[in-house]
Amino acid sequence: MNQSDFYFHRIDPVAIDIGGFAIYWYSVMYLVAFGAFWLLGRIRAQREDTPLEPPQVGDLLFWGVIGVIVGGRLGYVLFYGFDQLMGDPLFLFRIRDGGMSFHGGLIGVLVALWAYGRHLGCGFLRLCDFGAPLVPLGLAAGRVGNFIGGELWGRKTDVPWAMIFPDSIPGGERTSEALYQQYLTGALDEFARHPSQFYQAALEGLALFIVLWLYSARPRPTGAVGGAFLVGYGLFRFIAEFFREPDAHLGFVALDWMTMGQILSLPMFIIGIVLMTWAYRSRT
Numbered sequence: 701m702n703q704s705d706f707y708f709h710r711i712d713p714v715a716i717d718i719g720g721f722a723i724y725w726y727s728v729m730y731l732v733a734f735g736a737f738w739l740l741g742r743i744r745a746q747r748e749d750t751p752l753e754p755p756q757v758g759d760l761l762f763w764g765v766i767g768v769i770v771g772g773r774l775g776y777v778l779f780y781g782f783d784q785l786m787g788d789p790l791f792l793f794r795i796r797d798g799g800m801s802f803h804g805g806l807i808g809v810l811v812a813l814w815a816y817g818r819h820l821g822c823g824f825l826r827l828c829d830f831g832a833p834l835v836p837l838g839l840a841a842g843r844v845g846n847f848i849g850g851e852l853w854g855r856k857t858d859v860p861w862a863m864i865f866p867d868s869i870p871g872g873e874r875t876s877e878a879l880y881q882q883y884l885t886g887a888l889d890e891f892a893r894h895p896s897q898f899y900q901a902a903l904e905g906l907a908l909f910i911v912l913w914l915y916s917a918r919p920r921p922t923g924a925v926g927g928a929f930l931v932g933y934g935l936f937r938f939i940a941e942f943f944r945e946p947d948a949h950l951g952f953v954a955l956d957w958m959t960m961g962q963i964l965s966l967p968m969f970i971i972g973i974v975l976m977t978w979a980y981r982s983r984t
Contacts, residue, residue, distance in 0.1 A: 704864070704883050704884060704885070704886040704888065704889055705860070705886075705889065706862050706863060706864050706889060706892040707861075707862075707863045707864065708863075708864045708866070708880060708883045708888075709847075709850050709863050709864060709865045709866065709874065710850075710866060710874040710875070710880065711848050711850065711874075713725055713726065713848055713849040713850065715727075715728050724849070725845055725848040725849065726842075726845035726846070726848070726849050727845075728845070729841040729842055729844055729845030729848075730841075730842070730845070732838070732841040733837070733838025733839070733841045733842060734761060734765060734838070736834070736837040736838050736841065737761055737764070737831075737834045737835065737837075737838055738757055738758060738761050740833070740834045740837070741754075741757035741760065741761065741830075741831075741834050742754045742757050744830065744833070744834065745757050745830075749919045750830055751820075751822045751823070751826045751827060751830055752822075752827075752830060756820075759816070760813075760816060760827070760830075760831065763812040763813070763815065763816040764809050764812055764813070764831070766808075766812055767805070767808035767809040767810070767811055767812030767813070768805045768808055768809055769805075769808075770808050771804045771805045771806070771807050771808015771809065771811065772800035772801055772802070772804050772805035772808060773799065773800060773801075773804070774804050774808070775800075775801030775802075775803050775804010775805060775807060775808070776799040776800050776801035776804055777799070778804065779801055779803065779804065779960060779964065780799070780801060780947055780949075780950065780960065781799060781949075802839070802937075803964040803965075803968075806968075809831075810828070813827045813828060813831065823922065825922050825923040825926060826922055828923070828925075828926035828929075829916070829920070829922065829923065829924070829925035829926050832912055832916070832925050832926050832928070832929035833909065833912040833913050833915075833916050833925065833929075835929070836904065836905050836906070836908040836909035836912065836933075837905060837906075837909050839900075839901075839904050839905045839908070839933075840901040840902075840904070840905020840906055840909070841901075841905075843897045843898070843900045843901035843904070843905060844897070844898075844901055846897040846900075847895065847897035847898060847901075850865050850866065850867050850874060851867070852896070852897055852944065852945075853865040853867075853868050853893045853894075853895075853896065853897070853944075853945055854893045854894025854895060854896030854897075854899070854943045854944050854945055855893060855894055855896075855943060855944065855945050856890075856891070856892065856893050857892060857893060857894050858889075858892060859894070861895065862892035862893060862894065862895075863892065863893060863894075863895045864883060864888050864889075864891050864892050864893070865891075865893060866879055868891060868893060868945070869888065869891050893945065894943040894944070896940060896943045896944040896945075899940050899943055899944075900936075900937070900940045900944070903936035903937075903939065903940055904933055904936045904937055904940065907932075907936065908929070908932045908933060908936060911928070911932055912925065912928060912929060912932065915928055920979070921979035921980050921982065921983040922979060922982075923975050923976070923978060923979035923982075924975075924976050924979040924980065926975060927971075927972045927973070927974075927975030927976035927978075927979060928972065928976060929972070930968045930969065930971055930972025930975065931968075931969055931972035931973055931976065932972075933965070933968060934965040934966065934967075934968035934969030934970075934972060935965075935969055937961055937962075937965040937968075938961075938962050938965045938966070938969070941959045941961045941962045941965070944959070944961070946959045946960070947959075947960060
């Protein structure tokens with residue numbers, strides 16, 4: 701019997717369990733994301749060219765959290781679970797069963813920014829430019845949460861850093877001792893996959909944060925920073941999708957190779973290019 705060369709994922713997704721009340725690591729990562737947004741926002745709001753004062757960052761975060769939760773759930777149901785919704789309308793409210801969409805969350809946040817901007821008397825694009833560099837580290841935290849939860853795994857591969865996600869194996873459970881013993885013999889190596897959650901954390905999270913933070917370090921035309929976020933995320937997500945396993949109930953949705961994530965990222969990229977072009981032309 702040969703020892704497996706790959707890592708077997710069986711991390712407990714529950715961070716804290718108090719009397720049967722479980723707090724999942726994914727929820728903790730949401731708190732990390734919101735905390736990073738607030739801290740970076742307070743730092744950014746100290747600049748003279750920003751539309752908010754440091755105390756107002758908390759208000760912006762509150763509006764954004766509502767947008768993320770409502771938009772993320774609606775987006776997932778409409779983009780990824782519409783058939784399930786048609787058969788079970790209450791599926792919309794079963795958030796504990798999982799299912800949040802970044803693209804839906806983005807739309808929700810944009811609506812929240814528009815509403816907060818009207819309340820504040822501040823331009824919508826200026827708020828978008830302010831908030832764009834604060835988001836990527838939260839996205840990275842979310843992808844780490846996906847990894848800990850053993851979800852949204854990558855496509856099958858034999859690269860040295862590949863991992864075996866028990867939930868991706870038909871009938872597999874991370875708590876199954878029998879499954880783990882099979883893994884130890886190398887019998888599950890054919891199920892090794894890309895840890896695409898980390899790819900997305902590195903691209904959509906860390907890399908995008910560095911690009912946007914440096915790009916916005918000095919004043920840019922109104923709309924340019926927000927446009928750069930759309931371009932960067934759309935590009936990085938499109939690339940990462942080549943390593944991520946398509947949703948089982950959707951598969952490839954176009955041209956026998958494009959995933960739903962890529963379909964939704966293309967408009968982001970295009971709109972971002974148009975917005976940045978408009979921003980610089982308007983300035984001149």
